[in-house]
Amino acid sequence: MVAIVQDLLKKGVIASHGEIWSVTVPLEEFAPGVPETLQQLLELQFDSLNAFEQRVLRNASVVGERFTIRSLNSMLQTELTQVEDLCEALARKQQFIRYTGSQEFPGGESAAQYEFVHSLYRQALYRQLSDGSRARLHKSVGECLSEDYSTDVPEMASEIALHFELGREYLPAIEYLLLTAENATRKFAYRDAVQILEHALELASRTLPGAAVELEIQLLGRIGDAHYALGNMLESARAYKEQASRTAQAGLKAAQVNALSCLARTTVLIDGDEGLAVSARAVQACDGLDDPLLVARTQMLAATLRLGYDEWRKEDAEICTSARRKIRSLTDSEQPSYQEMWNAHLLPLEGDSREGLRACETGISKYEIENSDRRTSLRRDREAHKSIGRAIPKTDESTSLGGYVLALSAKAIALLHLGQLGPALDIMRAARARAEKNGNSAWIFILREAWVHIVIFDFEGARQLCARLVETDAGYRGRHPKAMALIAEGYAALYDKQYSDASRCFREVRDEVSTQKFFLHWYWRMQAELGLSNVLLEAGDFIPARREADQFFKSAMSTSDPNLQTLAWTAKARIHVAQQEWFAAKDALLNALAIVNTFEAPLAAWQVHGAAWDLYRRLNEAERAEHHRCCAESVVLTMAETLDSHVSLRDTFLSASPIRRVLDGTRTARVVSAR
Numbered sequence: 001m002v003a004i005v006q007d008l009l010k011k012g013v014i015a016s017h018g019e020i021w022s023v024t025v026p027l028e029e030f031a032p033g034v035p036e037t038l039q040q041l042l043e044l045q046f047d048s049l050n051a052f053e054q055r056v057l058r059n060a061s062v063v064g065e066r067f068t069i070r071s072l073n074s075m076l077q078t079e080l081t082q083v084e085d086l087c088e089a090l091a092r093k094q095q096f097i098r099y100t101g102s103q104e105f106p107g108g109e110s111a112a113q114y115e116f117v118h119s120l121y122r123q124a125l126y127r128q129l130s131d132g133s134r135a136r137l138h139k140s141v142g143e144c145l146s147e148d149y150s151t152d153v154p155e156m157a158s159e160i161a162l163h164f165e166l167g168r169e170y171l172p173a174i175e176y177l178l179l180t181a182e183n184a185t186r187k188f189a190y191r192d193a194v195q196i197l198e199h200a201l202e203l204a205s206r207t208l209p210g211a212a213v214e215l216e217i218q219l220l221g222r223i224g225d226a227h228y229a230l231g232n233m234l235e236s237a238r239a240y241k242e243q244a245s246r247t248a249q250a251g252l253k254a255a256q257v258n259a260l261s262c263l264a265r266t267t268v269l270i271d272g273d274e275g276l277a278v279s280a281r282a283v284q285a286c287d288g289l290d291d292p293l294l295v296a297r298t299q300m301l302a303a304t305l306r307l308g309y310d311e312w313r314k315e316d317a318e319i320c321t322s323a324r325r326k327i328r329s330l331t332d333s334e335q336p337s338y339q340e341m342w343n344a345h346l347l348p349l350e351g352d353s354r355e356g357l358r359a360c361e362t363g364i365s366k367y368e369i370e371n372s373d374r375r376t377s378l379r380r381d382r383e384a385h386k387s388i389g390r391a392i393p394k395t396d397e398s399t400s401l402g403g404y405v406l407a408l409s410a411k412a413i414a415l416l417h418l419g420q421l422g423p424a425l426d427i428m429r430a431a432r433a434r435a436e437k438n439g440n441s442a443w444i445f446i447l448r449e450a451w452v453h454i455v456i457f458d459f460e461g462a463r464q465l466c467a468r469l470v471e472t473d474a475g476y477r478g479r480h481p482k483a484m485a486l487i488a489e490g491y492a493a494l495y496d497k498q499y500s501d502a503s504r505c506f507r508e509v510r511d512e513v514s515t516q517k518f519f520l521h522w523y524w525r526m527q528a529e530l531g532l533s534n535v536l537l538e539a540g541d542f543i544p545a546r547r548e549a550d551q552f553f554k555s556a557m558s559t560s561d562p563n564l565q566t567l568a569w570t571a572k573a574r575i576h577v578a579q580q581e582w583f584a585a586k587d588a589l590l591n592a593l594a595i596v597n598t599f600e601a602p603l604a605a606w607q608v609h610g611a612a613w614d615l616y617r618r619l620n621e622a623e624r625a626e627h628h629r630c631c632a633e634s635v636v637l638t639m640a641e642t643l644d645s646h647v648s649l650r651d652t653f654l655s656a657s658p659i660r661r662v663l664d665g666t667r668t669a670r671v672v673s674a675r
Helices: 002-010 036-047 051-063 069-076 080-092 119-127 131-147 156-166 170-186 190-204 209-230 233-250 253-270 272-285 292-309 314-330 338-344 353-373 384-391 400-417 421-437 443-455 459-472 479-495 499-515 521-538 542-557 562-578 582-598 602-618 622-641 647-655 657-674
Strands: 014-017 020-023 066-068 097-104 110-116
Touching: 002 014, 002 036, 036 119, 051 066, 051 069, 051 080, 051 110, 051 119, 051 131, 066 069, 069 080, 069 110, 069 131, 080 097, 080 110, 110 119, 131 156, 131 170, 156 170, 170 190, 170 209, 190 209, 209 233, 209 253, 209 400, 233 253, 253 272, 253 292, 253 338, 272 292, 292 314, 292 338, 314 338, 338 353, 338 400, 353 400, 400 421, 400 443, 421 443, 421 647, 443 459, 443 479, 459 479, 479 499, 479 521, 499 521, 521 542, 521 562, 542 562, 562 582, 562 602, 582 602, 602 622, 602 657, 622 647, 622 657, 647 657
Parallel strands: none
Antiparallel strands: 014 020, 066 110, 097 110
16 A cells, blocks of 8 residues: 555655645546556565466466466466465465455366455566467466356356457457347346447457458447337437448348348337338348348338338238238247337237237247347357357347337237236336336336326326426427327316317327327327317217217228227217217117127227117117126226236226216116116
């Protein structure tokens, strides 16, 4: 300590001004080393050792502050007992090193472990080595440690990567940096993963020219994935754009198609039109490509993005269906790609929520299994081209991270459409908590959670969630939560009989969403059309209510969504009932009931049964009315049961006026029966 302080004084790093001491250089430039006097003292001690002892300690200084006999023995290529006896003797005298116990290795082996008495001792010995000797020894340490790399100690990957880098073996260094990045992503530490991958990208330029291009392309894809998981779409798009550019320059057509697809799925979140244009470029790039699986996935993604960000077209839905069949015929259905995870978001909107749920659960399992597999011991081949092939996945396999995020998002939508409100909330809240714990953006999970709150009639909860997103991001993601918040506000005003405020909210979404392209913008526009029709109907303005209901009906019938179509027929029926058009009301309800009897659509089923109950009560058909009321009640209570672990939200759901009206009908029915 005294030597260090004296050295800092001598160099002018610290100085005294009266009784006040201060640092005279910026802290970021402060790099204390071994003081000259201490260096001389250590050199005297070191010179008193024999040649073998000096060699052992120099090698140990390359390994690090802590080392094992096993690693030293591998470097020295001598008898293990000889090295062990030497270290034991030095440790007994507390000369340079001390014993710290033993380290377990795969297979049950163990080896004695030592550390330098002080880090300055290690620095002094390390400085005595020439650059060439350091590089050679670091390479040797890296090779030794790589033999012991195990899933039990994944943190070793960063240490091994550092030794290979200092040993100027950049290909294996990049391999272990990738493993380090994967360890970070398993902990949802995506920012750390980005830094690690960017460092690997810097090292890639030091490899052979041919290998560098392929490495850089793959690493850019990984960086784009990590930024995507972070929610940093601008940086993600920048990485994918650079990846697409380099693949085009290198003439790697398949890799270019993959890069453009990744760029499309990211850019569409920033600018809908631009994202759709990029997806069209990806499809065009498939011309002449002899890879039917990649072509099918690219066509599926482009059609999915058009359905989600433009409008629902029957031909695009058919492209997705055809591509899905093609993909299943060419690959294992238990290994869905991120393109399929994007498409899984839309399956519930086609009445196939079960298939969407299955695909999502498979995608989530795939990601978890892949991460588990990557933790197996790495046995690196000395040949560089084999090393690259095994260490870095092909471009179409490197997007599991983005696929995992998409799978969680799509699963929540599938569960929501199946009426599994509690499980949908649980998934989103767990994913949001993990993201926020690691400082990542949880915007996609918050949006899905807000959607569930709207369905539960917790409009204030939905508005608060959306407000968080609007406040933190007034840019490209703010459009979506703003529309959802207005829908929630509109329905809250409707049930409070504040018809003017409700009408204002729904009109704003209906009129402005048409000019904004965010995911399912057309869906929320239709929800606004339905909401406005309900407001006008409740206010007694039947003619404009019919006009809005007709517009909603036209919009809903242009989609394949059984929920929207059921609600469209139900809206028509309610207006017919209000104007005592009994035959037309029955016809509309029969069409609506036919849909819910064909598809699993609980979100709409309770509403159409509730409307049928109201119709048949008015027609004095008590038995038929009670049948539909019981059906509505059964669906409502089944959905409420999924909220048992969310008591306050369950109570909010059951106390909402539309739900309460159905449940209170039980008492009404009993009174009528008694009379």
